[in-house]
Amino acid sequence: MNTLDHVVAAFGALRANPVRGFLTTLGVIIGVLSIILLVGLGDGVRTYLAEAFSGLGSSLIEVIPGKTERKGMGPPPLNNPRKITLEDARAIERRARTLDAVSPIVFGGGTLRYLDRRRDVAVFGTSAMYPDMRNLHVQSGRFFDDEDALAGRHVVVVGTTIVRELFGEENPLGRTVKITDVPFRIVGVMAPKGQTFGFDWDDIAYVPAQTAMDLFQLDGVTQVLCRSRDRRSTAAAMDDIREVLSARHNFQEDFTIRSQDDLLETVNDLLRTMTLVILAIASISLVVGGIGIMNIMLVSVKERTREIGIRRAVGATRTDILLQFLVEAVVISLVGGLVGLGLGAGIIAIARNVVPDLPVELSAWIVAVAMGFSALVGVLSGVLPARNAALVDPVEALRYE
Amino acid sequence: MSAPAPPPVIAMRGIRKEYGQADSRVVALAGVDLVVLRGEYVAIIGPSGSGKSTLMNIIGCLDRPSAGTYALDGEEASALPDHRLANVRNRKIGFIFQNFNLLSRANALENVELPLRYRGLSARERRRLALQSLDRVGLANRVTHRPNELSGGQRQRVAIARALVTQPALLLADEPTGALDRRTGREIITLFDELHAAGSTIVVVTHDPEVAAYTRRRVSLVDGAVVEDGPVPRAEAAG
Numbered sequence: 242m243n244t245l246d247h248v249v250a251a252f253g254a255l256r257a258n259p260v261r262g263f264l265t266t267l268g269v270i271i272g273v274l275s276i277i278l279l280v281g282l283g284d285g286v287r288t289y290l291a292e293a294f295s296g297l298g299s300s301l302i303e304v305i306p307g308k309t310e311r312k313g314m315g316p317p318p319l320n321n322p323r324k325i326t327l328e329d330a331r332a333i334e335r336r337a338r339t340l341d342a343v344s345p346i347v348f349g350g351g352t353l354r355y356l357d358r359r360r361d362v363a364v365f366g367t368s369a370m371y372p373d374m375r376n377l378h379v380q381s382g383r384f385f386d387d388e389d390a391l392a393g394r395h396v397v398v399v400g401t402t403i404v405r406e407l408f409g410e411e412n413p414l415g416r417t418v419k420i421t422d423v424p425f426r427i428v429g430v431m432a433p434k435g436q437t438f439g440f441d442w443d444d445i446a447y448v449p450a451q452t453a454m455d456l457f458q459l460d461g462v463t464q465v466l467c468r469s470r471d472r473r474s475t476a477a478a479m480d481d482i483r484e485v486l487s488a489r490h491n492f493q494e495d496f497t498i499r500s501q502d503d504l505l506e507t508v509n510d511l512l513r514t515m516t517l518v519i520l521a522i523a524s525i526s527l528v529v530g531g532i533g534i535m536n537i538m539l540v541s542v543k544e545r546t547r548e549i550g551i552r553r554a555v556g557a558t559r560t561d562i563l564l565q566f567l568v569e570a571v572v573i574s575l576v577g578g579l580v581g582l583g584l585g586a587g588i589i590a591i592a593r594n595v596v597p598d599l600p601v602e603l604s605a606w607i608v609a610v611a612m613g614f615s616a617l618v619g620v621l622s623g624v625l626p627a628r629n630a631a632l633v634d635p636v637e638a639l640r641y642e
Numbered sequence: 643m644s645a646p647a648p649p650p651v652i653a654m655r656g657i658r659k660e661y662g663q664a665d666s667r668v669v670a671l672a673g674v675d676l677v678v679l680r681g682e683y684v685a686i687i688g689p690s691g692s693g694k695s696t697l698m699n700i701i702g703c704l705d706r707p708s709a710g711t712y713a714l715d716g717e718e719a720s721a722l723p724d725h726r727l728a729n730v731r732n733r734k735i736g737f738i739f740q741n742f743n744l745l746s747r748a749n750a751l752e753n754v755e756l757p758l759r760y761r762g763l764s765a766r767e768r769r770r771l772a773l774q775s776l777d778r779v780g781l782a783n784r785v786t787h788r789p790n791e792l793s794g795g796q797r798q799r800v801a802i803a804r805a806l807v808t809q810p811a812l813l814l815a816d817e818p819t820g821a822l823d824r825r826t827g828r829e830i831i832t833l834f835d836e837l838h839a840a841g842s843t844i845v846v847v848t849h850d851p852e853v854a855a856y857t858r859r860r861v862s863l864v865d866g867a868v869v870e871d872g873p874v875p876r877a878e879a880a881g
């Protein structure tokens with residue numbers, strides 16, 4: 242008897258009692274379904290993040306004050322490191338040859354007032370290079386330039402959310418707003434960018450870096466954003482920056498340089514670990530499903546004792562009987578796995594139809610893993626019943642009522 | 643020179659079968675010598691507990707004797723490992739049981755094909771031989787019926803077709819009419835008679851004097867030993 246015969250026989254046994262077959266596979270169906278959905282969500286989030294990151298400009302490198310040893314996204318260290326100044330940023334721009342753009346950034350928050358209207362917004366102090374580095378565009382008016390910055394002019398460029406909330410239909414260009422009681426003239430409006438990770442890019446007011454530092458009474462920048470000439474030269478660019486900056490900091494590396502790719506890699510590592518944890522948890526339901534199969538198979542072997550006797554009488558060896566029940570367990574488990582997979586794929590398809598932005602996807606590797614697990618569960622749950630079946634004594638079995 | 647005589651289908655010497663140890667020891671067979679030649683039609687009779695089923699299980703290679711030698715159709719079979727015994731059963735023995743022992747989920751054709759599956763024949767060859775065998779027992783028009791759609795006599799015919807399909811050296815029947823009414827039982831006896839006439843070697847274990855009367859030789863067991871072995875008287879056979 243070859244394996245195909247056993248597979249055909251196994252489907253026959255399943256068809257003989259479809260309700261029991263369904264109940265037997267339920268555990269595996271649920272196990273595979275939860276693996277598909279949970280891991281699908283994890284994979285989807287990863288894809289979403291990768292896209293979001295590349296939407297923020299590629300080959301970017303950021304320099305922040307303080308040394309963090311770990312490669313993570315943790316908070317900057319608490320001890321008071323030496324600040325990174327605007328002069329540092331300019332030095333990097335002048336001396337680092339592998340870079341094609343450098344922009345200091347000062348993060349702050351403030352209340353923006355226009356007439357009797359007010360709104361709490363994010364204030365970015367930066368330079369004229371910034372929009373290009375972050376793939377941002379000006380919708381109307383202009384971004385401030387180096388001359389505005391040098392002259393210390395109080396000019397501001399605002400996002401569309403701010404315009405909508407403070408000006409409504411009115412044209413904001415040329416109007417004067419107050420940021421924490423200091424007057425600024427609006428010279429430009431940014432084109433809408435939308436949200437990333439819940440942060441609204443259109444709710445930002447951009448001012449020259451030095452102006453922001455004066456406004457918030459800071460003597461250092463929050464970070465320096467650099468862009469290497471291309472993705473391949475990122476590592477060389479980071480070395481350049483380190484050399485320039487440590488020369489200005491008494492040859493101490495009291496700052497941290499990290500590339501956007503590093504950051505994405507860190508997030509991906511984290512998500513991958515989470516996916517594996519989810520997989521492990523979902524596997525528990527597969528194990529429960531396997532125990533269910535084993536249980537039913539043990540009962541089935543008992544019930545089919547006479548069948549075993551008949552098969553042995555007409556020439557089946559112990560191995561034939563063993564394989565018959567083992568294949569049956571694997572077929573039950575695989576059918577359950579396929580049903581779970583089908584349900585999972587269906588739910589994902591419907592979900593993406595209803596909520597197009599939902600970060601969930603069905604990737605090939607998880608399909609392979611789910612089916613592999615199902616087969617493994619089948620084998621493991623079938624071994625004991627199949628062994629019992631093979632050990633049945635044909636004489637006893639033929640007498641069995 | 644004439645061709646050498648074919649080996650006996652059954653050649654048993656000093657077959658013993660004991661169950662249990664020491665105090666609780668049961669001697670089911672106490673040294674049975676039995677030779678059955680090709681084409682013979684033999685009944686094994688005896689009171690309940692005399693060892694008929696035990697002897698039949700050993701003849702059918704379902705069980706091994708505790709002592710003694712047994713050659714089936716010229717092949718030594720008393721000390722074979724389990725998988726070899728399965729192979730011998732498949733090739734040399736056709737079993738017919740009192741309660742038919744058909745697979746209830748399978749139809750007549752699939753039941754008859756079953757021994758051929760374990761022989762690895764192609765589906766087409768299996769089907770051809772099984773149909774031929776069903777035709778021989780007069781069930782050519784019932785091949786797709788399941789056992790529960792057949793009468794008792796028809797079920798036993800399916801079982802006989804399954805026993806015949808491998809062209810075994812020996813047909814081995816245990817109370818083949820035990821579960822049938824008188825008239826249907828007689829039909830089965832007639833079928834056995836025809837098979838015997840066509841050259842089959844048949845051994846029947848039975849309580850039924852009518853079944854025994856149709857055989858040509860009668861072996862009587864008492865307490866695990868052969869007490870009588872001889873031809874069935876003609877008058878009885880006719881009767």
Ligand SMILES: Nc1ncnc2c1ncn2[C@@H]1O[C@H](COP(=O)(O)OP(=O)(O)OP(=O)(O)O)[C@@H](O)[C@H]1O
Nearest residue numbers: 661662668669670689690691692693694695696697
């Ligand atoms: N598995 C076993 N374990 C212990 N004793 C057994 C076993 N099988 C049979 N025996 C004993 O061996 C003896 C012969 O039994 P066997 O079944 O061969 O008799 P039988 O002639 O077929 O009887 P019946 O006509 O009632 O079927 C009996 O005493 C029985 O109790």
Ligand SMILES: [Mg+2]
Nearest residue numbers: 691694695696
């Ligand atoms: Mg008996």
